[in-house]
Amino acid sequence: ETGVTQTPRHLVMGMTNKKSLKCEQHLGHNAMYWYKQSAKKPLELMFVYNFKEQTENNSVPSRFSPECPNSSHLFLHLHTLQPEDSALYLCASSQDRGGLTRNYEQYFGPGTRLTVT
Amino acid sequence: QKEVEQNSGPLSVPEGAIASLNCTYSDRGSQSFFWYRQYSGKSPELIMSIYSNGDKEDGRFTAQLNKASQYVSLLIRDSQPSDSATYLCAVLMFSGGYNKLIFGAGTRLAVHP
Numbered sequence: 754e755t756g757v758t759q760t761p762r763h764l765v766m767g768m769t770n771k772k773s774l775k776c777e778q779h780l781g782h783n784a785m786y787w788y789k790q791s792a793k794k795p796l797e798l799m800f801v802y803n804f805k806e807q808t809e810n811n812s813v814p815s816r817f818s819p820e821c822p823n824s825s826h827l828f829l830h831l832h833t834l835q836p837e838d839s840a841l842y843l844c845a846s847s848q849d850r851g852g853l854t855r856n857y858e859q860y861f862g863p864g865t866r867l868t869v870t
Numbered sequence: 871q872k873e874v875e876q877n878s879g880p881l882s883v884p885e886g887a888i889a890s891l892n893c894t895y896s897d898r899g900s901q902s903f904f905w906y907r908q909y910s911g912k913s914p915e916l917i918m919s920i921y922s923n924g925d926k927e928d929g930r931f932t933a934q935l936n937k938a939s940q941y942v943s944l945l946i947r948d949s950q951p952s953d954s955a956t957y958l959c960a961v962l963m964f965s966g967g968y969n970k971l972i973f974g975a976g977t978r979l980a981v982h983p
Contacts, residue, residue: 784968795975796914796958803968843913849969855921857902857962859971861913 755779757862759844765868766834774829774865776844784849785827786859787819791840802827803849834869841866873897874961876974883981889946891977893959896940902962903935903942904971909955918944949981 757778766772778785787799801809802821816838818830827844847859875894883889895903902921906914920926920933920942932945942961946953956976963972 786970796973798970801968801970808966808968809970841911841913847969851967851969852964854962854964854969855902857969858916858919859904859960860916861906864913866911 757844757846757860759842759862759865761865762863763866763868765870766831767870768834768836770834771830771832773831774842774844774867776827776829776862778825778827778844778846778860778862780846780848780860782846782848783824784847785821785824786845786847787827787829788843788845788861789840790843790864796843800829831867834867836869839867839869873963873972874959874974876957876959876977878975879978880980881977883949883979885949885951885981885983887949887981889949889953889979889981891944891946891957891959891979893942893944893974894940895942895959895961895972897961897963898937898940900937900961900963903933904960904962905931905933905942905944906958906960906973907955908958908976914958946979949979951981951983954979954981 789797800819820828841864843864844862905918908914918933920935926933930947934943958976959974960971
């Protein structure tokens with residue numbers, strides 16, 4: 754496996770279900786991100802993890818619960834979602850060297866297309 | 871004021887023409903800028919990064935940066951129908967001890983034969 758992988762690629766779940774999205778990066782990066790992309794809306798940054806520590810939570814509802822057990826893996830646990838949560842969920846990773854940097858690149862996984870019924 | 875602004879388009883150009891995509895940003899201290907391409911239903915793909923004023927060329931793509939005017943642009947020469955996608959401008963922000971990208975809403979490019 755190379756780059757950033759995400760599973761599952763497609764997920765349909767009812768509002769009472771509990772499911773988890775998984776992301777794995779094979780780039781040796783130290784930072785991982787969850788984004789939400791709804792139809793015709795810009796990318797929304799949800800969570801940021803640096804060295805496994807959560808450094809940003811962008812006012813995301815508690816029905817989304819992230820977990821970062823190590824710097825290569827990131828999960829997004831989902832429970833009691835709403836239909837408006839249907840979107841493309843993207844994971845990304847980067848090597849964050851701290852401070853203003855000119856050597857930063859962020860790579861995305863293929864995404865999980867989530868449909869809440 | 872949005873932090874990163876792009877015209878949503880669609881920008882329609884004929885095959886073989888130059889497509890010009892523009893982006894403005896609000897943080898005068900920003901140092902690093904990126905262009906991503908996103909095909910419909912796919913994830914964003916990094917195609918260019920630029921850090922210094924001026925032009926940076928990579929194949930048919932040229933990124934241009936003007937920090938004094940706070941704008942970044944992407945030129946695509948000899949546009950092909952396969953270039954039809956949404957192009958996202960992103961600016962690197964350092965805040966709270968870590969870096970993150972601020973994305974624009976994207977410009978949809980349509981290249982017609």
